[in-house]
Amino acid sequence: MSNFNLKSFLNIYNSTELNNINELPNKIVQIFSSNAFDDFSYEKYIKFEEDVTKYVDEMHENKKEIKEYTFSEEEFNFLKDITVSVENIQNKLEIKKKILPYSSLISSLGIIRIMNMLPINKKNLNVFEIGPGSGYTGAMIIKNNHNYFAVENTQGFYMWQSFLYKELNDNFQEDLLIKKNIEIDQKITHIPWWEFSKFFEKFQKLDNQIDLIICDHALAEVNKECLKYIAILSKSLLNEKNYAPLFLVRTFGAFINSNYWEILKVFNDAGFLNIQFSNFIIFIPKNSKLANNLNIKNFIPKNLKPGLLKNKFYLILNRLYQFQILKFKNKLLYKLKNFDNKKSNTQKYNYLDLYKYIKKKDMLCEKYRFLRYIHKDLGI
Helix, strand or coil, X not given: CCCCXXXXXXXXXXXXXXXXXXXXXXXXXXXXXXXXXXXXXXXXXXXXXXXXXXXXXXXXXXXXXXXXXXXXXXXXXXXXXXXXXXXXXXXXXXXXXXXXXXXXXXXXXXXXXXXXXXXXXXXXXXXXXXXXXXXXXXXXXXXXXXXXXXXXXXXXXXXXXXXXXXXXXXXCCCHHHHCCCCCCCCCEEEEEHHHHCCHHHHCHHHCCCECEEECCCCCCCCXXXXXHHHHHHHHHHECCCCCCCEEEECCCCCCCCCCHHHHHHHHHHCCEEEEECCCXXXXXXXXXXXXXXXXXXXXXXXXXXXXXXXXXXXXXHHHHHHXXXXXXXXXXXXXXXXXXXXXXXXXXXXXXXXXXXXXXXXXXXXXXXXXXXXXXXXXX
């Protein structure tokens, strides 16, 4: 398969997906389907070559917090460097109207900032991301020289992610589409949904090999049985020999299939405890060294759909209890209580600088003109 032959790649993906849909039971296909996108009438498939740009800058354009972001000079150059890679891809694909990422790129930096503050080994991590979207969290992880595993259940995003990974690492191959194998030590592993559904028995070599799992804006949107599968499988994947193997979530996404407490209970039942910071949540395997040292318990209401007052009560109760313990047992985590992942220490640049940089190149997605017209308070 040519590195940037979109039509050929589309044919391979579509035929492989169709073969797996035909082979798998209906129940499995239902569990791993992206039904949340269907609820929002979101287009999941690339039909024509120019459609690939529709997935370059997605899912974060309506987030007001984008306009709160500031960057150091190093971070701003890092973001611009990724936009160069994105432009290179579209040049190779001979895309006429090119798009550069703005809001999705900024949002991914927020995840990386949290990741860099966590009490995990910072070198040569095995990072597993579920639902990468436009792929820039993964791009930053790859550029920071970690091993990266990505699971995607939507054809359009999968296509774009694949081109992005190939641009970042010339040795990247779509092994799970072609060779059907997986190697722990390869830099990038891209996993289609049908192979992810078989992980519990087919890819056990990954058990206890992952240092960090990231799943942002997705857990509340996946099928309830898929949520349970993610929690149980993650418990197997995380390397509990490490001091702090972690599952990181910034937000759960739109509460379509599960609510806040239902998600916490699923992870609790799968063997995790959680710590609820102001801007993110971490799930920690209960038998890890960190969990044993903290000895934290979570208070989850018996009625998983509490009223407004009870909901607030349990949120406050958990945070007061958790951070009282962290204050004495883990200063590093305690300092992250109200960590603002949108601010840089030096604050030399802000969101508008990136906006102007992309706009000057005439590569800003047209949706921002429309959104700016109807939403005066967005970061655009």
